[in-house]
Amino acid sequence: MSKSSGSWLISFCIAVAFTVSANAAPFEVNSDSSKALDQFSVTNIAQAMQRFTHAPHPMASSEQKKLASEIKAGLVKQGWDTQIQKFKTKIPNLAHDKLGGKDKNAVPVKEVEGENIIAVSKGSDRCMLLIGGHYDTKIYKDFKFVGANDGGSSTAAMQELGRVISQIRKQEASMKAVMPETGRFLDCSIGLAFFDGEEATLPEWSDGDRLLGIQDNIHGSRAFAATLERKFDGISYQGLPVKAVLVLDMIGHKNQNLFITNGSHPLLAQKLLAQKTTTKIALANVSIEDDHLPFAQMGLPFLHIIDWTNLSEWHTSKDNLDIISNKNIADFGDMLVRFLKQRR
Numbered sequence: 621m622s623k624s625s626g627s628w629l630i631s632f633c634i635a636v637a638f639t640v641s642a643n644a645a646p647f648e649v650n651s652d653s654s655k656a657l658d659q660f661s662v663t664n665i666a667q668a669m670q671r672f673t674h675a676p677h678p679m680a681s682s683e684q685k686k687l688a689s690e691i692k693a694g695l696v697k698q699g700w701d702t703q704i705q706k707f708k709t710k711i712p713n714l715a716h717d718k719l720g721g722k723d724k725n726a727v728p729v730k731e732v733e734g735e736n737i738i739a740v741s742k743g744s745d746r747c748m749l750l751i752g753g754h755y756d757t758k759i760y761k762d763f764k765f766v767g768a769n770d771g772g773s774s775t776a777a778m779q780e781l782g783r784v785i786s787q788i789r790k791q792e793a794s795m796k797a798v799m800p801e802t803g804r805f806l807d808c809s810i811g812l813a814f815f816d817g818e819e820a821t822l823p824e825w826s827d828g829d830r831l832l833g834i835q836d837n838i839h840g841s842r843a844f845a846a847t848l849e850r851k852f853d854g855i856s857y858q859g860l861p862v863k864a865v866l867v868l869d870m871i872g873h874k875n876q877n878l879f880i881t882n883g884s885h886p887l888l889a890q891k892l893l894a895q896k897t898t899t900k901i902a903l904a905n906v907s908i909e910d911d912h913l914p915f916a917q918m919g920l921p922f923l924h925i926i927d928w929t930n931l932s933e934w935h936t937s938k939d940n941l942d943i944i945s946n947k948n949i950a951d952f953g954d955m956l957v958r959f960l961k962q963r964r
Protein backbone atom coordinates (compact mmCIF):
# COMPACT_ATOMS: atom_id res chain seq x y z
CA MET A 621 0.00 0.00 0.00
CA SER A 622 2.58 2.54 1.03
CA LYS A 623 4.79 1.50 -1.88
CA SER A 624 2.17 2.15 -4.50
CA SER A 625 1.05 5.46 -3.02
CA GLY A 626 4.72 6.40 -2.92
CA SER A 627 5.26 5.80 -6.62
CA TRP A 628 2.02 7.64 -7.48
CA LEU A 629 3.36 10.62 -5.61
CA ILE A 630 6.63 10.52 -7.56
CA SER A 631 4.97 10.40 -10.97
CA PHE A 632 2.65 13.22 -9.92
CA CYS A 633 5.63 15.38 -8.97
CA ILE A 634 7.38 14.70 -12.28
CA ALA A 635 4.23 15.65 -14.17
CA VAL A 636 4.06 18.93 -12.26
CA ALA A 637 7.74 19.49 -12.90
CA PHE A 638 7.33 19.24 -16.66
CA THR A 639 4.35 21.56 -16.64
CA VAL A 640 6.21 24.26 -14.73
CA SER A 641 9.33 23.94 -16.91
CA ALA A 642 7.36 24.34 -20.09
CA ASN A 643 5.61 27.49 -18.93
CA ALA A 644 8.42 29.29 -17.17
CA ALA A 645 10.41 32.17 -18.61
CA PRO A 646 13.72 31.14 -20.23
CA PHE A 647 15.69 33.61 -18.04
CA GLU A 648 15.99 31.09 -15.20
CA VAL A 649 18.12 28.09 -16.02
CA ASN A 650 17.73 24.66 -14.59
CA SER A 651 19.91 22.63 -16.88
CA ASP A 652 18.46 19.35 -15.65
CA SER A 653 15.65 18.74 -18.11
CA SER A 654 13.91 16.32 -15.74
CA LYS A 655 13.65 18.82 -12.87
CA ALA A 656 11.47 21.86 -12.35
CA LEU A 657 12.99 25.33 -12.28
CA ASP A 658 12.21 25.62 -8.59
CA GLN A 659 14.32 22.58 -7.78
CA PHE A 660 18.06 22.32 -7.34
CA SER A 661 19.90 21.63 -10.58
CA VAL A 662 22.68 19.04 -10.36
CA THR A 663 24.26 20.65 -13.43
CA ASN A 664 24.31 24.11 -11.85
CA ILE A 665 25.85 22.63 -8.70
CA ALA A 666 28.51 20.88 -10.82
CA GLN A 667 29.37 24.17 -12.54
CA ALA A 668 29.65 26.05 -9.26
CA MET A 669 31.83 23.25 -7.84
CA GLN A 670 34.10 23.38 -10.91
CA ARG A 671 34.54 27.11 -10.48
CA PHE A 672 35.17 26.92 -6.75
CA THR A 673 37.89 24.27 -7.12
CA HIS A 674 39.64 25.95 -10.05
CA ALA A 675 42.41 27.23 -7.76
CA PRO A 676 43.07 27.73 -4.04
CA HIS A 677 41.51 30.95 -2.75
CA PRO A 678 42.28 31.75 0.89
CA MET A 679 41.09 35.00 2.45
CA ALA A 680 42.79 38.16 1.09
CA SER A 681 44.17 36.37 -1.99
CA SER A 682 43.55 37.78 -5.46
CA GLU A 683 41.80 34.51 -6.40
CA GLN A 684 39.38 35.00 -3.52
CA LYS A 685 38.53 38.56 -4.55
CA LYS A 686 37.91 37.33 -8.09
CA LEU A 687 35.61 34.57 -6.88
CA ALA A 688 33.75 37.01 -4.62
CA SER A 689 32.96 39.31 -7.52
CA GLU A 690 31.76 36.37 -9.62
CA ILE A 691 29.50 35.01 -6.87
CA LYS A 692 28.16 38.52 -6.32
CA ALA A 693 27.44 38.98 -10.03
CA GLY A 694 25.57 35.66 -10.15
CA LEU A 695 23.34 36.66 -7.24
CA VAL A 696 22.72 40.15 -8.63
CA LYS A 697 21.59 38.49 -11.86
CA GLN A 698 19.07 36.49 -9.82
CA GLY A 699 17.69 39.71 -8.34
CA TRP A 700 19.41 39.60 -4.95
CA ASP A 701 20.51 42.85 -3.33
CA THR A 702 24.16 41.87 -2.97
CA GLN A 703 27.04 43.61 -1.23
CA ILE A 704 30.63 42.81 -0.51
CA GLN A 705 31.25 43.49 3.16
CA LYS A 706 34.92 44.36 3.49
CA PHE A 707 36.43 43.94 6.94
CA LYS A 708 39.85 44.21 8.52
CA THR A 709 41.17 41.35 10.62
CA LYS A 710 44.43 40.14 12.13
CA ILE A 711 46.04 36.90 11.01
CA PRO A 712 49.39 35.17 11.63
CA ASN A 713 52.03 36.34 9.18
CA LEU A 714 53.29 33.21 7.42
CA ALA A 715 56.38 35.11 6.24
CA HIS A 716 57.62 35.22 9.85
CA ASP A 717 60.50 32.82 10.44
CA LYS A 718 58.82 31.16 13.43
CA LEU A 719 55.59 30.62 11.50
CA GLY A 720 57.07 28.67 8.62
CA GLY A 721 58.50 31.63 6.70
CA LYS A 722 62.04 32.94 6.16
CA ASP A 723 61.76 36.59 7.14
CA LYS A 724 63.39 37.24 10.52
CA ASN A 725 62.22 40.85 10.49
CA ALA A 726 58.58 40.17 9.64
CA VAL A 727 55.95 41.02 12.25
CA PRO A 728 54.25 37.86 13.55
CA VAL A 729 50.72 39.26 13.14
CA LYS A 730 49.49 41.22 10.15
CA GLU A 731 46.25 42.91 9.21
CA VAL A 732 44.42 41.82 6.07
CA GLU A 733 41.14 42.71 4.42
CA GLY A 734 38.52 39.98 4.10
CA GLU A 735 35.33 40.06 2.05
CA ASN A 736 31.97 38.59 3.00
CA ILE A 737 29.35 38.41 0.28
CA ILE A 738 25.93 39.28 1.66
CA ALA A 739 22.87 38.86 -0.56
CA VAL A 740 19.39 39.82 0.60
CA SER A 741 16.06 38.99 -0.95
CA LYS A 742 13.36 41.12 0.60
CA GLY A 743 10.28 39.34 1.89
CA SER A 744 8.26 40.11 5.00
CA ASP A 745 9.39 43.02 7.20
CA ARG A 746 8.60 40.91 10.23
CA CYS A 747 11.31 38.29 9.93
CA MET A 748 14.79 37.71 8.56
CA LEU A 749 16.34 34.29 8.02
CA LEU A 750 20.11 34.13 7.58
CA ILE A 751 21.77 31.26 5.75
CA GLY A 752 25.56 31.16 5.83
CA GLY A 753 28.62 29.17 4.93
CA HIS A 754 32.28 29.90 4.21
CA TYR A 755 33.71 30.34 0.73
CA ASP A 756 37.44 30.57 1.51
CA THR A 757 39.84 27.65 1.17
CA LYS A 758 42.40 26.82 3.81
CA ILE A 759 45.92 27.92 2.97
CA TYR A 760 48.54 25.21 2.41
CA LYS A 761 51.98 25.86 1.00
CA ASP A 762 52.97 22.24 0.41
CA PHE A 763 50.05 21.11 -1.73
CA LYS A 764 47.14 22.47 -3.75
CA PHE A 765 44.10 22.65 -1.50
CA VAL A 766 40.87 23.46 -3.31
CA GLY A 767 38.35 22.59 -0.56
CA ALA A 768 35.72 20.91 -2.73
CA ASN A 769 33.77 19.69 0.27
CA ASP A 770 35.22 22.10 2.84
CA GLY A 771 33.96 25.38 1.51
CA GLY A 772 32.91 24.42 -2.00
CA SER A 773 29.86 22.26 -1.29
CA SER A 774 28.04 24.78 0.91
CA THR A 775 29.00 27.67 -1.39
CA ALA A 776 27.56 25.87 -4.44
CA ALA A 777 24.41 25.00 -2.47
CA MET A 778 23.92 28.63 -1.41
CA GLN A 779 24.49 29.93 -4.95
CA GLU A 780 21.86 27.53 -6.28
CA LEU A 781 19.57 28.33 -3.35
CA GLY A 782 19.74 31.94 -4.51
CA ARG A 783 18.48 30.94 -7.94
CA VAL A 784 15.78 28.61 -6.58
CA ILE A 785 14.39 31.13 -4.06
CA SER A 786 14.22 33.81 -6.79
CA GLN A 787 12.41 31.37 -9.05
CA ILE A 788 9.87 30.38 -6.39
CA ARG A 789 9.25 34.03 -5.50
CA LYS A 790 8.68 34.86 -9.15
CA GLN A 791 6.27 31.96 -9.58
CA GLU A 792 4.38 32.81 -6.40
CA ALA A 793 4.25 36.55 -7.10
CA SER A 794 1.69 35.93 -9.82
CA MET A 795 -0.50 34.03 -7.33
CA LYS A 796 -0.05 36.52 -4.48
CA ALA A 797 -3.62 37.81 -4.69
CA VAL A 798 -4.94 34.45 -3.54
CA MET A 799 -2.13 33.60 -1.14
CA PRO A 800 -2.65 34.52 2.52
CA GLU A 801 0.24 35.33 4.86
CA THR A 802 1.48 31.81 5.33
CA GLY A 803 4.04 32.15 8.12
CA ARG A 804 6.67 30.27 6.21
CA PHE A 805 10.41 30.99 6.43
CA LEU A 806 10.20 31.41 2.67
CA ASP A 807 8.02 34.50 3.17
CA CYS A 808 10.61 36.13 5.42
CA SER A 809 13.37 38.32 4.11
CA ILE A 810 16.28 36.01 3.45
CA GLY A 811 19.99 36.78 3.71
CA LEU A 812 22.64 34.59 2.15
CA ALA A 813 25.99 35.16 3.84
CA PHE A 814 29.12 33.81 2.17
CA PHE A 815 31.73 34.09 4.89
CA ASP A 816 35.40 34.74 4.18
CA GLY A 817 38.20 33.51 6.44
CA GLU A 818 36.54 30.67 8.27
CA GLU A 819 39.75 28.71 8.00
CA ALA A 820 42.71 29.23 10.31
CA THR A 821 45.83 30.62 8.63
CA LEU A 822 48.09 28.35 10.68
CA PRO A 823 47.68 24.56 10.41
CA GLU A 824 45.54 24.06 13.52
CA TRP A 825 42.33 25.82 14.48
CA SER A 826 43.68 27.17 17.78
CA ASP A 827 47.31 27.84 16.75
CA GLY A 828 46.69 31.57 16.47
CA ASP A 829 45.48 31.74 20.03
CA ARG A 830 48.13 29.36 21.34
CA LEU A 831 51.13 30.98 19.64
CA LEU A 832 50.13 34.60 19.16
CA GLY A 833 47.12 35.31 21.38
CA ILE A 834 44.81 36.11 18.47
CA GLN A 835 41.70 34.31 17.25
CA ASP A 836 42.65 33.06 13.82
CA ASN A 837 39.43 31.48 12.53
CA ILE A 838 35.83 32.39 11.59
CA HIS A 839 37.03 35.90 10.68
CA GLY A 840 34.16 36.59 8.28
CA SER A 841 31.25 35.33 10.37
CA ARG A 842 32.54 37.29 13.37
CA ALA A 843 32.78 40.44 11.25
CA PHE A 844 29.28 39.90 9.86
CA ALA A 845 27.75 39.12 13.27
CA ALA A 846 29.24 42.40 14.51
CA THR A 847 27.04 44.25 12.01
CA LEU A 848 23.81 42.81 13.45
CA GLU A 849 21.85 45.30 15.52
CA ARG A 850 21.25 44.35 19.13
CA LYS A 851 18.16 45.78 20.76
CA PHE A 852 16.49 44.99 24.04
CA ASP A 853 13.81 42.96 22.26
CA GLY A 854 16.01 41.06 19.86
CA ILE A 855 18.58 41.14 17.12
CA SER A 856 17.98 42.51 13.67
CA TYR A 857 19.74 42.85 10.34
CA GLN A 858 18.93 45.76 8.03
CA GLY A 859 16.19 46.62 10.53
CA LEU A 860 14.51 43.22 10.20
CA PRO A 861 14.30 40.86 13.20
CA VAL A 862 16.54 37.82 12.74
CA LYS A 863 14.54 34.70 13.59
CA ALA A 864 17.13 32.03 12.85
CA VAL A 865 20.56 31.38 11.36
CA LEU A 866 21.41 28.29 9.31
CA VAL A 867 25.08 27.47 8.85
CA LEU A 868 26.22 24.85 6.33
CA ASP A 869 29.66 23.29 5.95
CA MET A 870 31.03 20.18 4.22
CA ILE A 871 27.68 18.95 2.94
CA GLY A 872 28.69 17.45 -0.42
CA HIS A 873 30.59 14.21 0.18
CA LYS A 874 29.60 11.23 -1.96
CA ASN A 875 29.11 9.29 1.28
CA GLN A 876 27.26 12.27 2.75
CA ASN A 877 26.32 11.87 6.41
CA LEU A 878 25.12 15.18 7.80
CA PHE A 879 25.04 16.08 11.46
CA ILE A 880 22.89 18.70 13.10
CA THR A 881 25.30 19.62 15.86
CA ASN A 882 24.92 20.53 19.51
CA GLY A 883 23.22 23.79 20.34
CA SER A 884 21.10 23.72 17.20
CA HIS A 885 17.52 24.71 17.94
CA PRO A 886 15.53 21.51 18.59
CA LEU A 887 12.30 22.68 16.93
CA LEU A 888 14.12 23.94 13.84
CA ALA A 889 15.98 20.63 13.68
CA GLN A 890 12.71 18.73 13.98
CA LYS A 891 11.17 20.76 11.15
CA LEU A 892 14.17 20.19 8.91
CA LEU A 893 14.27 16.46 9.67
CA ALA A 894 10.55 16.24 8.85
CA GLN A 895 11.50 17.04 5.24
CA LYS A 896 14.13 14.33 4.98
CA THR A 897 13.79 11.86 2.12
CA THR A 898 17.04 10.61 0.59
CA THR A 899 19.48 12.86 2.47
CA LYS A 900 21.32 11.18 5.32
CA ILE A 901 20.98 13.68 8.13
CA ALA A 902 20.41 13.33 11.87
CA LEU A 903 20.91 15.03 15.18
CA ALA A 904 24.36 14.27 16.56
CA ASN A 905 25.78 14.80 20.00
CA VAL A 906 28.84 16.60 18.75
CA SER A 907 30.08 20.15 19.28
CA ILE A 908 32.07 21.69 16.47
CA GLU A 909 33.51 25.19 16.26
CA ASP A 910 32.38 26.79 13.04
CA ASP A 911 30.73 29.91 11.59
CA HIS A 912 27.59 29.47 13.72
CA LEU A 913 29.48 30.40 16.91
CA PRO A 914 29.18 34.22 16.72
CA PHE A 915 25.40 33.87 16.29
CA ALA A 916 25.13 31.26 19.03
CA GLN A 917 26.97 33.65 21.33
CA MET A 918 24.36 36.31 20.56
CA GLY A 919 21.63 33.89 21.61
CA LEU A 920 20.14 33.52 18.12
CA PRO A 921 18.40 30.24 17.31
CA PHE A 922 20.55 28.36 14.81
CA LEU A 923 21.02 25.14 12.90
CA HIS A 924 24.59 24.06 12.25
CA ILE A 925 24.81 21.33 9.64
CA ILE A 926 28.08 19.58 8.83
CA ASP A 927 29.38 16.18 7.77
CA TRP A 928 31.78 15.15 10.47
CA THR A 929 32.30 11.52 9.48
CA ASN A 930 34.09 11.71 6.13
CA LEU A 931 37.30 13.13 7.53
CA SER A 932 40.02 11.16 5.72
CA GLU A 933 40.13 13.77 2.93
CA TRP A 934 39.48 16.76 5.18
CA HIS A 935 42.24 19.41 4.92
CA THR A 936 44.19 17.30 2.42
CA SER A 937 44.78 17.45 -1.34
CA LYS A 938 42.12 14.74 -1.64
CA ASP A 939 39.34 17.21 -0.84
CA ASN A 940 38.70 17.64 -4.56
CA LEU A 941 35.85 16.93 -6.98
CA ASP A 942 36.49 13.16 -6.80
CA ILE A 943 34.84 12.96 -3.37
CA ILE A 944 31.83 15.13 -4.24
CA SER A 945 28.32 14.08 -5.19
CA ASN A 946 26.56 17.01 -6.85
CA LYS A 947 23.33 15.05 -6.56
CA ASN A 948 23.72 14.77 -2.78
CA ILE A 949 24.14 18.55 -2.62
CA ALA A 950 21.09 19.08 -4.83
CA ASP A 951 18.94 16.64 -2.83
CA PHE A 952 19.91 18.37 0.40
CA GLY A 953 19.12 21.73 -1.22
CA ASP A 954 15.67 20.55 -2.20
CA MET A 955 15.12 19.37 1.38
CA LEU A 956 16.16 22.81 2.61
CA VAL A 957 13.62 24.42 0.29
CA ARG A 958 10.86 22.12 1.58
CA PHE A 959 11.88 23.21 5.09
CA LEU A 960 11.56 26.87 4.03
CA LYS A 961 8.09 26.17 2.67
CA GLN A 962 6.81 24.79 5.99
CA ARG A 963 5.07 26.99 8.51
CA ARG A 964 7.60 28.25 11.03
Ligand SMILES: [Zn+2]
Binds near residue numbers: 758770819935
Ligand atom coordinates in the same frame (compact mmCIF):
# COMPACT_ATOMS: atom_id res chain seq x y z
ZN1 LIG B 1 38.27 23.56 6.79
